Amino acid sequence: MDHGMFKEMLDRVRPRIEKDTFWRKTLEPGLRLAITLHHLATGDSYKMLQCGFRVAHNTISKIMPETSEAIIQEYNDEVLSCLATxxxxxxxxxxxxxxxxxxxxxxxxxxxxxxxxxxxxxxxx
Structure with a gap:
């Protein structure tokens, strides 16, 4: 995926994956999206992603479903449309x-x- 396409996708899913908390600094939406897309493209395990992105595997296990669901919700109507006729x-x-x-x-x-x-x-x- 080229940089322009990644940026466009990030702009669209950012409101769905951006987190705000007073307890600790959250992962940037771009990092969340990059980890998720990398996993979907390669099938790398969470342990492999942990080494590549320097994010704990248990954190990855939490952000992966959230980010995947955000992508599905954002692109559902235009990519996975159901044909009726x-x-x-x-x-x-x-x-x-x-x-x-x-x-x-x-x-x-x-x-x-x-x-x-x-x-x-x-x-x-």
Whole structure:
């Protein structure tokens, strides 16, 4: 993610993740967002993030759900919209077919495949 995109995202989620307390200094919203995005992108453990960002793993375990929820709430309507009509589904399927050569697909999330319960190796990629 480039700096401009990070700044835009931070500006949007800052009001949701900014904390104010009299007891101790809180983590900056930019640091909270950077830790969360890094974890989501790499899957690094909280212990690895602790070393990379110099923030205790128990603190990371508290900020991760809060920041993730803030991202979801901020971007929910424009990124994870629910299509309501068959025409909308067909438009998305056509776009997926043209753009990614993935026919009969009505959307993707992070390029991951979904599999039904007990799907096992039939859906491994």
């Amino acid at each position: 068959p025409k909308q589904w067909k438009e998305v399927a056509t776009l997926c077919s043209k753009r990614w050569n993935s026919h009969h697909t009505v959307g993707v999330l992070d390029g991951k495949h979904g599999s039904p319960p007990q799907g096992g190796s039939n859906y491994y990629n």
